Amino acid sequence: MLPPVDPAVLQRNPNFEILYKDLCTRKLNHNGSTRETKKQRVHDEIRRALSAARTSLLTTQILIDTLSDLPFKAADLPPELHSLIDIATAQLRGQIPAADREILSADLDAFLANSDIISDALSTQLSKTTTHLCNIADPLQPPAPADLSARANALQTEATLTLPDELQSAHLHLTHSFTVLLATHSTLLTTAIKILEQTQQGALARHTRSSADLLHARSVLLGLQAKIHTYSHAPPAEFVDALRQFKKSQGSGEKALRDREALAQRELQLYERAGEKGMKELARRKEWILAEVQRVEDEVSKLERGG
Incomplete structure (x- = not known):
C-alpha cells in the first residue's frame, strides 16, 4: 500500500501525479503487492475450481447429513425405511466394508425402490433448513428461498471484498486527514511563535516603549509648564492671607x-x-x-x- 500524498504536492508536480495514479491503479493491488495479470488469471482459475470443488463437497455432506437425520425428524416417514436409510447413509460415508456390500445389496435395492418417498421427505427437511437460513440471514425481513443464494453471495462478497476495500480507503483517508492535521498544527505553532516574537521584540514592543516614552515626556512638559506659570504669575491676595494665617496658627x-x-x-x-x-x-x-x-x-x- 502506497502512503498517501498531499494533494498540494500532486498539483505542483503533474508528472508525479500521473505516475502515482498509474502505480495505484495498474501496477499495484489494493494490498500493495505487485499486480501480475497472467499469474492473477491462473490464480483466479484455481480459485474458481477450488470454489466449485468445495461447493460440491459441501452439497454432498449436507445431503448425507440430512438423509441420516430423516429417521429422527421426518415423522411421516414409514418405520420400515429407517433401517434402509441408515444402511444407505453408511454406504455413502464409506463405513461398510467391501465384503459386506453384497450382503446388503437387497437393502440398497429396497432403498432405491422407495427413493421417491425418501426424496420427498428429504426435500421437506431441506426446505425447513432453507427457511431457518433465511431467518438467520435477515430476521426482520427474511428473503425468499430462491433469493437466498444471491443473498449469501452478496454477503460473502461484502465480507471478503467490499468491506476490506472500504476499510482500506477509510484508513487512507484517515491517514491523509491526520497528515493535514499535523501540517495545520505546525503552521499554527509557527504563527504563534511569530506573534510572540513580534510582541516581545517586534513592532508591538517598540510601539509600547514609544507610548511609554511619550507619556513620560508629556508629564515632564506639564511639570515645566507648572513651574513657569508659578514663577511668572504672583499668587492671589486671598491665598497669601490664608497662608499667613496658617503660618501664624502654626507658630x-x-x-x-x-x-x-x-x-x-x-x-x-x-x-x-x-x-x-x-x-x-x-x-x-x-x-x-x-x-x-x-x-x-x-x-x-x-x-x-x-x-
Missing part, C-alpha cells in the same frame, strides 16, 4: 507645645532630684491624704444620716 501652636515640653522636663528633673526616698514619701503622703478624704466622707455621711 502659636508650636510655642504652646514647646512650653508644655519645658514644664514636663522641669517636673522630670524634680522627680530625679527627689530620688527613691522622696518618691516613697510622696506615695505615703498620697495614701494618707486618700485615707483622710475617705474618713471625712464617712463622717459627713454619718452626720447626714443622723440629721
Whole structure:
C-alpha cells in the first residue's frame, strides 16, 4: 500500500501525479503487492475450481447429513425405511466394508425402490433448513428461498471484498486527514511563535516603549509648564492671607507645645532630684491624704444620716 500524498504536492508536480495514479491503479493491488495479470488469471482459475470443488463437497455432506437425520425428524416417514436409510447413509460415508456390500445389496435395492418417498421427505427437511437460513440471514425481513443464494453471495462478497476495500480507503483517508492535521498544527505553532516574537521584540514592543516614552515626556512638559506659570504669575491676595494665617496658627501652636515640653522636663528633673526616698514619701503622703478624704466622707455621711 502506497502512503498517501498531499494533494498540494500532486498539483505542483503533474508528472508525479500521473505516475502515482498509474502505480495505484495498474501496477499495484489494493494490498500493495505487485499486480501480475497472467499469474492473477491462473490464480483466479484455481480459485474458481477450488470454489466449485468445495461447493460440491459441501452439497454432498449436507445431503448425507440430512438423509441420516430423516429417521429422527421426518415423522411421516414409514418405520420400515429407517433401517434402509441408515444402511444407505453408511454406504455413502464409506463405513461398510467391501465384503459386506453384497450382503446388503437387497437393502440398497429396497432403498432405491422407495427413493421417491425418501426424496420427498428429504426435500421437506431441506426446505425447513432453507427457511431457518433465511431467518438467520435477515430476521426482520427474511428473503425468499430462491433469493437466498444471491443473498449469501452478496454477503460473502461484502465480507471478503467490499468491506476490506472500504476499510482500506477509510484508513487512507484517515491517514491523509491526520497528515493535514499535523501540517495545520505546525503552521499554527509557527504563527504563534511569530506573534510572540513580534510582541516581545517586534513592532508591538517598540510601539509600547514609544507610548511609554511619550507619556513620560508629556508629564515632564506639564511639570515645566507648572513651574513657569508659578514663577511668572504672583499668587492671589486671598491665598497669601490664608497662608499667613496658617503660618501664624502654626507658630502659636508650636510655642504652646514647646512650653508644655519645658514644664514636663522641669517636673522630670524634680522627680530625679527627689530620688527613691522622696518618691516613697510622696506615695505615703498620697495614701494618707486618700485615707483622710475617705474618713471625712464617712463622717459627713454619718452626720447626714443622723440629721
